[in-house]
Amino acid sequence: MKDSFTTTHKVLYNDSRDMSGIEPNTVNLIITSPPYPMIKMWDDVFNSMNIDIGNELNIGKGERAFELMHQELDRVWDECFRVLKNGGIMCINVGDATRTIKNNFQLYSNHSRILSYCLKKGFHNLPNIIWRKTTNAPNKYMGSGMLPVGAYVTLEHEYILIFRKGLKREFKSQLEKSQRRKSAFFWEERNQWFSDIWFNMTGANQNLNNKELRERSGAFPFELAHRLINMFSVYGDSVLDPFLGTGTTTIASIVNGRNSYGFEIDHNFQTVIESWIIHSINLSKAVLKNRITQHLNFINEREKEKEVKYYNSNYSFKCVSNQEKDLVFHQLLKITELDDNSFSAVLKELLAEQMEEMLHQKIKHNIKNTQQKLKNNRNQLNLI
Numbered sequence: 124m125k126d127s128f129t130t131t132h133k134v135l136y137n138d139s140r141d142m143s144g145i146e147p148n149t150v151n152l153i154i155t156s157p158p159y160p161m162i163k164m165w166d167d168v169f170n171s172m173n174i175d176i177g178n179e180l181n182i183g184k185g186e187r188a189f190e191l192m193h194q195e196l197d198r199v200w201d202e203c204f205r206v207l208k209n210g211g212i213m214c215i216n217v218g219d220a221t222r223t224i225k226n227n228f229q230l231y232s233n234h235s236r237i238l239s240y241c242l243k244k245g246f247h248n249l250p251n252i253i254w255r256k257t258t259n260a261p262n263k264y265m266g267s268g269m270l271p272v273g274a275y276v277t278l279e280h281e282y283i284l285i286f287r288k289g290l291k292r293e294f295k296s297q298l299e300k301s302q303r304r305k306s307a308f309f310w311e312e313r314n315q316w317f318s319d320i321w322f323n324m325t326g327a328n329q330n331l332n333n334k335e336l337r338e339r340s341g342a343f344p345f346e347l348a349h350r351l352i353n354m355f356s357v358y359g360d361s362v363l364d365p366f367l368g369t370g371t372t373t374i375a376s377i378v379n380g381r382n383s384y385g386f387e388i389d390h391n392f393q394t395v396i397e398s399w400i401i402h403s404i405n406l407s408k409a410v411l412k413n414r415i416t417q418h419l420n421f422i423n424e425r426e427k428e429k430e431v432k433y434y435n436s437n438y439s440f441k442c443v444s445n446q447e448k449d450l451v452f453h454q455l456l457k458i459t460e461l462d463d464n465s466f467s468a469v470l471k472e473l474l475a476e477q478m479e480e481m482l483h484q485k486i487k488h489n490i491k492n493t494q495q496k497l498k499n500n501r502n503q504l505n506l507i
């Protein structure tokens with residue numbers, strides 16, 4: 124088979140405070156979202172890591188509980204530092220928390236606590252992203268409503284903290300250079316993805332994950348993992364999520380031709396993760412078709428105003444820069460379950476004639492099917 128390759132995906136139902144199954148300096152990219160300290164839905168998870176946390180909360184010591192919760196997360200960041208390669212990137216999606224304890228409403232700044240720990244640990248911080256969410260939260264008017272001075276600002280954003288271990292990654296050999304060029308993204312994608320504010324992420328992929336499940340499991344959208352993977356890794360790299368949840372990072376890795384590891388402490392997520400993985404072939408087609416269609420639309424619009432000079436050498440469509448010339452897409456052909464919660468995925472280069480065919484095809488995402496499965500699994504997960 125021409126230009127096909129296989130990736131492997133391992134889900135470990137273990138505690139990521141100990142990732143000794145992963146060799147040091149082997150991971151290229153970490154994408155994750157931890158349980159958020161001081162958000163009530165995660166109290167039990169933290170308490171199961173250290174029972175003093177529950178005790179401190181019970182006696183109204185909010186700041187002490189906050190610190191103890193972060194000390195448990197610190198152990199995961201230590202492990203992330205150990206397994207990440209030099210030049211590797213770690214992206215942490217986290218929101219701050221507000222909470223009233225003993226009649227005192229205050230902010231618990233998760234992002235700044237994680238940021239200062241990771242800097243102490245030796246990570247370098249790169250410009251971070253603010254993910255601005257549209258919210259219909261009932262607590263929009265928290266505090267004294269329209270009366271000064273006791274009204275509170277609403278948290279409508281989360282952070283994506285971006286760190287690098289060591290210095291900038293280098294692509295030295297011909298093979299590495301070529302892999303990097305094949306993994307390029309479009310000029311217009313770069314403009315959107317590398318903005319420091321991401322607005323509510325929409326698009327073909329946004330609806331794939333059942334909304335209710337996403338909220339109740341703290342899942343981030345597929346689009347978030349998809350973008351970060353394309354921004355900070357190349358085909359064949361290895362991606363890790365130490366707090367895997369519903370498996371979004373694994374799915375985005377499968378679709379984008381990266382290998383992955385995911386740690387999840389709660390075994391109940393297994394059925395959800397596996398049903399996502401099994402349905403990822405149609406998702407892969409939908410993602411490809413969406414990227415290509417958006418690019419062709421973009422070029423159409425741009426050419427009304429400006430000359431577009433370059434051609435992609437694989438697909439002959441136009442592109443804005445020379446760096447997009449070798450960009451190549453891979454489609455997912457096959458998913459196989461291996462032993463012990465591992466999966467292999469076979470991907471093959473998308474040929475120009477297949478791209479044409481794909482653009483005229485109606486792709487059934489199988490969203491309904493996926494969502495139905497996820498719904499069925501919600502009962503097992505106790506999410507409703």
Ligand SMILES: C[S@@+](CC[C@H](N)C(=O)[O-])C[C@H]1O[C@@H](n2cnc3c(N)ncnc32)[C@H](O)[C@@H]1O
Nearest residue numbers: 138139158341342343366367368369371387388
């Ligand atoms: C915010 S959720 C992650 C959601 C995920 N990004 C997704 O898209 O579904 C955090 C997850 O971390 C898991 N978790 C908490 N502590 C853990 C630990 N020490 N090791 C592994 N997983 C843990 C929780 O069970 C939960 O599923």
